[in-house]
Amino acid sequence: MIDPGSLLRSLSGRATARNFHSHVINEIGAGVISGRFPVGSILPNDAALMDEFSVSRTVLREALKTLEAKGLVEARPKVGTKVAKKSRWNLYDPQVLAWCLEAEPDEEFLAGLWQVRHALEPLAAADAARDRTGDQIRLMHYWLRQMEVALSEPQSFCLADFELHRIIAEAASNPFIRALQGVIELSHALAYRSVIAYELPYDLAPVLQSHRALVTAIERGLTSDAALAMVETIEYDRLQAL
Incomplete structure (x- = not known):
């Protein structure tokens, strides 16, 4: 663990x-x-x-x-x-997924990873828009602020990005979506590892903006908008990982 x-x-x-x-x-x-x-x-x-x-x-x-x-x-x-x-192999186990990252996953593995996120995280966002609590909304805004202050610090930014997605998964009513924590973290690691490890320049402002739209939709209870906004954040991660 x-x-x-x-x-x-x-x-x-x-x-x-x-x-x-x-x-x-x-x-x-x-x-x-x-x-x-x-x-x-x-x-x-x-x-x-x-x-x-x-x-x-x-x-x-x-x-x-x-x-x-x-x-x-x-x-x-x-x-x-x-x-x-x-x-x-238990591919929902965070430690197993960490070893997969270390071993450089193949194309089939990566395709499956993004398919799982695309299939389930928009559902999590819609669920969160319907069932979110005040405390969960406050936590989402907290991690948004952490992303904003870390625009020039990619590792801190990606940690805050991951925590925001984790809170949204926790807010979902589906326990299988809540079990996605390791999958979400691995995909964030794939998206940000080059930027962090090699200190490559990357404009994180659009990523922040997409997450603001996501949190706004959840806070306003707009289930369809929240699902679409989640798809946009996943696509940012996928494109960064290429």
Whole structure:
């Protein structure tokens, strides 16, 4: 489990401290996603992995259980730990998505990512326009202000952008839309990583304006306008990611 925004903060290259347990999870999980441990292969035995990562059997076993819960591996009696089929990977898990970013996702993966956002986030915006609370509207305006003051700081801007989308997803009545947090964060990471990592110039003012229109529509209860405004913000992200 990683905290919301951790993937976006990592784009600047700042390393995050890890304990032994999380280190093993990260190394094996990233290895599965990248193909270092190919689908259908059997992981090295416990003794080899314990030696590679300098951890106890208890730490290794707990890490493998976590990876099994994410759908990446499966324990097979008398066989060992097998790398699971891609269809079993939990692509709504933020940590799995972080490994996908690290491994450079292919075109099929990227197409699916944007399709999911286009299909579900406009519904979230419409739901939010209908059901939003006063506190949620205040939070949306707060993150809009954070975007405005960070126009010259892309990493802070993208974090505020993500948080705004996260609040809108939280305001939706559909629990499956609320589960999109990792998908939304990954797409923001894809959109902003070049700007952040290489400090490339980029005019963020139009992005801010599109989000202002989105929040205005939600605040006024305009469901159709909110859905259309959400599509525009997603398109900004998609075009930045190309």
